[in-house]
Amino acid sequence: LMACAKVISQFELLGPGDAGRRREWSDEEKIRIVEESFRGHRQGSATARRHGISRSLLTLWRRAYRENRLVASPEGFMAVSIAPGPVAGPESGTDADARIEIVLANGRRILVPAGIDPGSLARLLPVLERA
Structure with a gap:
Protein backbone atom coordinates (compact mmCIF):
# COMPACT_ATOMS: atom_id res chain seq x y z
CA LEU A 1 0.00 0.00 0.00
CA MET A 2 1.04 3.53 -0.72
CA ALA A 3 1.11 5.97 2.18
CA CYS A 4 -1.09 8.96 1.68
CA ALA A 5 0.67 12.26 2.35
CA LYS A 6 -1.41 15.19 3.41
CA VAL A 7 -0.08 18.70 2.80
CA ILE A 8 -1.51 21.50 4.88
CA SER A 9 -0.63 25.02 3.92
CA GLN A 10 -1.47 28.03 5.97
CA PHE A 11 -3.34 30.84 4.32
CA GLU A 12 -5.64 33.56 5.47
CA LEU A 13 -9.17 33.82 4.19
CA LEU A 14 -10.44 37.40 4.00
CA GLY A 15 -14.10 37.99 4.61
CA PRO A 16 -16.29 40.77 3.21
CA GLY A 17 -15.53 43.01 6.18
CA ASP A 18 -11.79 42.77 5.51
CA ALA A 19 -11.91 44.27 2.03
CA GLY A 20 -10.76 47.71 3.19
CA ARG A 21 -7.58 46.63 4.92
CA ARG A 22 -5.57 49.49 3.45
CA ARG A 23 -4.82 52.09 6.03
CA GLU A 24 -5.38 55.74 5.24
CA TRP A 25 -2.56 57.88 6.62
CA SER A 26 -3.07 61.59 7.23
CA ASP A 27 -0.37 64.00 6.13
CA GLU A 28 0.39 64.67 9.82
CA GLU A 29 1.02 60.95 10.40
CA LYS A 30 3.16 60.69 7.26
CA ILE A 31 5.23 63.70 8.33
CA ARG A 32 5.75 62.20 11.80
CA ILE A 33 6.82 58.83 10.35
CA VAL A 34 9.13 60.42 7.74
CA GLU A 35 10.82 62.63 10.34
CA GLU A 36 11.24 59.58 12.58
CA SER A 37 12.90 57.75 9.67
CA PHE A 38 15.49 60.54 9.27
CA ARG A 39 16.75 60.15 12.86
CA GLY A 40 19.89 58.08 13.18
CA HIS A 41 21.75 55.94 10.67
CA ARG A 42 19.78 53.56 8.40
CA GLN A 43 16.47 54.07 10.17
CA GLY A 44 14.26 53.86 7.06
CA SER A 45 13.71 50.10 7.00
CA ALA A 46 13.30 49.85 10.77
CA THR A 47 10.81 52.71 10.80
CA ALA A 48 8.82 51.16 7.95
CA ARG A 49 8.66 47.81 9.77
CA ARG A 50 7.67 49.48 13.04
CA HIS A 51 4.69 51.17 11.39
CA GLY A 52 3.70 48.24 9.18
CA ILE A 53 4.40 49.94 5.85
CA SER A 54 6.66 48.96 2.98
CA ARG A 55 10.07 50.56 2.53
CA SER A 56 9.02 51.72 -0.94
CA LEU A 57 5.97 53.53 0.47
CA LEU A 58 8.20 55.28 3.01
CA THR A 59 10.52 56.28 0.16
CA LEU A 60 7.55 57.85 -1.68
CA TRP A 61 6.54 59.73 1.47
CA ARG A 62 10.13 60.94 1.96
CA ARG A 63 10.19 62.32 -1.60
CA ALA A 64 6.84 64.07 -1.06
CA TYR A 65 8.18 65.49 2.22
CA ARG A 66 11.30 66.89 0.52
CA GLU A 67 9.14 68.41 -2.24
CA ASN A 68 6.79 70.04 0.34
CA ARG A 69 3.83 68.00 -0.87
CA LEU A 70 2.94 66.77 2.62
CA VAL A 71 0.97 69.49 4.35
CA ALA A 72 -0.02 69.32 7.98
CA SER A 73 -3.63 70.44 8.52
CA PRO A 74 -4.24 71.92 5.06
CA GLU A 75 -7.86 72.75 5.85
CA GLY A 76 -7.27 74.11 9.33
CA PHE A 77 -6.29 77.55 10.48
CA MET A 78 -3.22 79.17 9.03
CA ALA A 79 -0.83 81.52 10.78
CA VAL A 80 -1.30 85.12 9.68
CA SER A 81 0.74 88.17 10.58
CA ILE A 82 -0.13 91.72 9.70
CA ALA A 83 2.78 94.02 8.93
CA PRO A 84 2.62 97.72 8.28
CA GLY A 85 2.57 98.42 4.58
CA PRO A 86 3.97 101.34 2.64
CA VAL A 87 2.31 104.68 3.23
CA ALA A 88 -0.09 105.55 0.41
CA GLY A 89 1.14 108.52 -1.58
CA PRO A 90 -0.49 110.58 -4.29
CA GLU A 91 0.72 108.11 -6.92
CA SER A 92 -1.25 105.30 -5.28
CA GLY A 93 -4.29 103.95 -7.07
CA THR A 94 -7.77 103.55 -5.74
CA ASP A 95 -8.97 101.00 -3.20
Whole structure:
Protein backbone atom coordinates (compact mmCIF):
# COMPACT_ATOMS: atom_id res chain seq x y z
CA LEU A 1 0.00 0.00 0.00
CA MET A 2 1.04 3.53 -0.72
CA ALA A 3 1.11 5.97 2.18
CA CYS A 4 -1.09 8.96 1.68
CA ALA A 5 0.67 12.26 2.35
CA LYS A 6 -1.41 15.19 3.41
CA VAL A 7 -0.08 18.70 2.80
CA ILE A 8 -1.51 21.50 4.88
CA SER A 9 -0.63 25.02 3.92
CA GLN A 10 -1.47 28.03 5.97
CA PHE A 11 -3.34 30.84 4.32
CA GLU A 12 -5.64 33.56 5.47
CA LEU A 13 -9.17 33.82 4.19
CA LEU A 14 -10.44 37.40 4.00
CA GLY A 15 -14.10 37.99 4.61
CA PRO A 16 -16.29 40.77 3.21
CA GLY A 17 -15.53 43.01 6.18
CA ASP A 18 -11.79 42.77 5.51
CA ALA A 19 -11.91 44.27 2.03
CA GLY A 20 -10.76 47.71 3.19
CA ARG A 21 -7.58 46.63 4.92
CA ARG A 22 -5.57 49.49 3.45
CA ARG A 23 -4.82 52.09 6.03
CA GLU A 24 -5.38 55.74 5.24
CA TRP A 25 -2.56 57.88 6.62
CA SER A 26 -3.07 61.59 7.23
CA ASP A 27 -0.37 64.00 6.13
CA GLU A 28 0.39 64.67 9.82
CA GLU A 29 1.02 60.95 10.40
CA LYS A 30 3.16 60.69 7.26
CA ILE A 31 5.23 63.70 8.33
CA ARG A 32 5.75 62.20 11.80
CA ILE A 33 6.82 58.83 10.35
CA VAL A 34 9.13 60.42 7.74
CA GLU A 35 10.82 62.63 10.34
CA GLU A 36 11.24 59.58 12.58
CA SER A 37 12.90 57.75 9.67
CA PHE A 38 15.49 60.54 9.27
CA ARG A 39 16.75 60.15 12.86
CA GLY A 40 19.89 58.08 13.18
CA HIS A 41 21.75 55.94 10.67
CA ARG A 42 19.78 53.56 8.40
CA GLN A 43 16.47 54.07 10.17
CA GLY A 44 14.26 53.86 7.06
CA SER A 45 13.71 50.10 7.00
CA ALA A 46 13.30 49.85 10.77
CA THR A 47 10.81 52.71 10.80
CA ALA A 48 8.82 51.16 7.95
CA ARG A 49 8.66 47.81 9.77
CA ARG A 50 7.67 49.48 13.04
CA HIS A 51 4.69 51.17 11.39
CA GLY A 52 3.70 48.24 9.18
CA ILE A 53 4.40 49.94 5.85
CA SER A 54 6.66 48.96 2.98
CA ARG A 55 10.07 50.56 2.53
CA SER A 56 9.02 51.72 -0.94
CA LEU A 57 5.97 53.53 0.47
CA LEU A 58 8.20 55.28 3.01
CA THR A 59 10.52 56.28 0.16
CA LEU A 60 7.55 57.85 -1.68
CA TRP A 61 6.54 59.73 1.47
CA ARG A 62 10.13 60.94 1.96
CA ARG A 63 10.19 62.32 -1.60
CA ALA A 64 6.84 64.07 -1.06
CA TYR A 65 8.18 65.49 2.22
CA ARG A 66 11.30 66.89 0.52
CA GLU A 67 9.14 68.41 -2.24
CA ASN A 68 6.79 70.04 0.34
CA ARG A 69 3.83 68.00 -0.87
CA LEU A 70 2.94 66.77 2.62
CA VAL A 71 0.97 69.49 4.35
CA ALA A 72 -0.02 69.32 7.98
CA SER A 73 -3.63 70.44 8.52
CA PRO A 74 -4.24 71.92 5.06
CA GLU A 75 -7.86 72.75 5.85
CA GLY A 76 -7.27 74.11 9.33
CA PHE A 77 -6.29 77.55 10.48
CA MET A 78 -3.22 79.17 9.03
CA ALA A 79 -0.83 81.52 10.78
CA VAL A 80 -1.30 85.12 9.68
CA SER A 81 0.74 88.17 10.58
CA ILE A 82 -0.13 91.72 9.70
CA ALA A 83 2.78 94.02 8.93
CA PRO A 84 2.62 97.72 8.28
CA GLY A 85 2.57 98.42 4.58
CA PRO A 86 3.97 101.34 2.64
CA VAL A 87 2.31 104.68 3.23
CA ALA A 88 -0.09 105.55 0.41
CA GLY A 89 1.14 108.52 -1.58
CA PRO A 90 -0.49 110.58 -4.29
CA GLU A 91 0.72 108.11 -6.92
CA SER A 92 -1.25 105.30 -5.28
CA GLY A 93 -4.29 103.95 -7.07
CA THR A 94 -7.77 103.55 -5.74
CA ASP A 95 -8.97 101.00 -3.20
CA ALA A 96 -9.82 98.75 -6.15
CA ASP A 97 -6.06 98.41 -6.72
CA ALA A 98 -5.37 97.42 -3.09
CA ARG A 99 -3.52 94.14 -2.61
CA ILE A 100 -2.90 91.84 0.33
CA GLU A 101 0.42 90.00 0.61
CA ILE A 102 0.16 86.50 2.08
CA VAL A 103 3.22 84.55 3.22
CA LEU A 104 2.49 80.82 3.10
CA ALA A 105 3.91 78.26 5.51
CA ASN A 106 6.15 76.92 2.73
CA GLY A 107 7.75 80.38 2.41
CA ARG A 108 6.03 81.46 -0.79
CA ARG A 109 4.52 84.94 -0.98
CA ILE A 110 1.44 85.80 -2.98
CA LEU A 111 -0.39 89.05 -3.64
CA VAL A 112 -4.17 88.91 -3.89
CA PRO A 113 -6.72 91.66 -4.51
CA ALA A 114 -8.02 93.08 -1.22
CA GLY A 115 -11.58 92.40 -2.37
CA ILE A 116 -11.04 88.69 -3.07
CA ASP A 117 -13.89 86.40 -2.10
CA PRO A 118 -12.95 84.72 1.23
CA GLY A 119 -14.33 81.37 0.05
CA SER A 120 -12.21 81.48 -3.09
CA LEU A 121 -9.15 82.37 -1.03
CA ALA A 122 -9.85 79.52 1.40
CA ARG A 123 -9.90 77.05 -1.52
CA LEU A 124 -6.83 78.61 -3.15
CA LEU A 125 -4.43 78.66 -0.18
CA PRO A 126 -4.23 74.88 0.43
CA VAL A 127 -3.56 74.32 -3.27
CA LEU A 128 -0.75 76.87 -3.25
CA GLU A 129 0.73 75.32 -0.10
CA ARG A 130 0.99 71.93 -1.83
CA ALA A 131 2.22 73.28 -5.18
